[in-house]
Amino acid sequence: MNGSIRQLKPEEFQKCSDIWDLEKHAEMATRFLSELQSGNRLTWVYEQDGRFLGEISLVKEKDDPDYTVPGRRIYVSRLIVRRENRRQGVGKALVKHVVSRAAEMGYSEISIGVDMDNYPALRLYWQAGFRELLFVGEDADGKYFKLLKRLSP
Ligand SMILES: CC(C)(COP(=O)(O)OP(=O)(O)OC[C@H]1O[C@@H](n2cnc3c(N)ncnc32)[C@H](O)[C@@H]1OP(=O)(O)O)[C@@H](O)C(=O)NCCC(=O)NCCS
Numbered sequence: 419m420n421g422s423i424r425q426l427k428p429e430e431f432q433k434c435s436d437i438w439d440l441e442k443h444a445e446m447a448t449r450f451l452s453e454l455q456s457g458n459r460l461t462w463v464y465e466q467d468g469r470f471l472g473e474i475s476l477v478k479e480k481d482d483p484d485y486t487v488p489g490r491r492i493y494v495s496r497l498i499v500r501r502e503n504r505r506q507g508v509g510k511a512l513v514k515h516v517v518s519r520a521a522e523m524g525y526s527e528i529s530i531g532v533d534m535d536n537y538p539a540l541r542l543y544w545q546a547g548f549r550e551l552l553f554v555g556e557d558a559d560g561k562y563f564k565l566l567k568r569l570s571p
Pocket residue numbers: 496497498499500503504505506507508509510511531532533536537538539541542543545
């Protein structure tokens with residue numbers, strides 16, 4: 419791993435197609451771009467040799483009090499690493515990065531939602547300290563957990 423993490427500018431959003439198929443997930447891509455432009459979504463990318471290998475976002479306000487509480491709790495959204503570059507520490511580095519950014523921004527809690535059958539993500543989040551179970555739910559994609567990590571002051 420010799421890349422680096424930097425914040426994504428809204429005008430660079432199309433380059434996330436290095437990581438995932440924006441056309442296939444057009445509705446999600448449109449929503450993410452509009453949130454980026456409004457400033458509600460902050461995205462960081464892991465870049466190496468001019469290519470994006472992974473991304474992660476923080477969302478300030480989401481319509482769910484488990485996920486966001488203004489000024490106190492911020493939500494981790496859309497952690498994804500390019501398939502060919504998984505298991506190289508990129509995801510772990512991205513999570514560590516946003517935990518630090520959230521603390522710098524003055525948040526004391528950080529939340530995520532993760533599908534119960536997503537063992538790689540669950541393991542990563544558990545290791546990163548997301549150990550408080552807020553909610554167990556079920557949606558169209560199946561059962562999921564809402565998890566919380568408290569940030570040290
Ligand atoms: C989940 C995901 C982001 C992990 O990214 P990654 O860069 O491969 O993860 P890392 O290499 O940094 O691994 C960090 C830890 O995650 C866990 N992990 C990652 N991939 C794993 C796998 N295939 N099996 C088991 N544990 C795994 C391990 O605990 C690992 O630590 P270790 O290597 O010390 O054991 C990646 O698999 C991905 O993009 N998945 C598809 C999108 C997704 O599910 N995102 C999460 C939505 S909530």
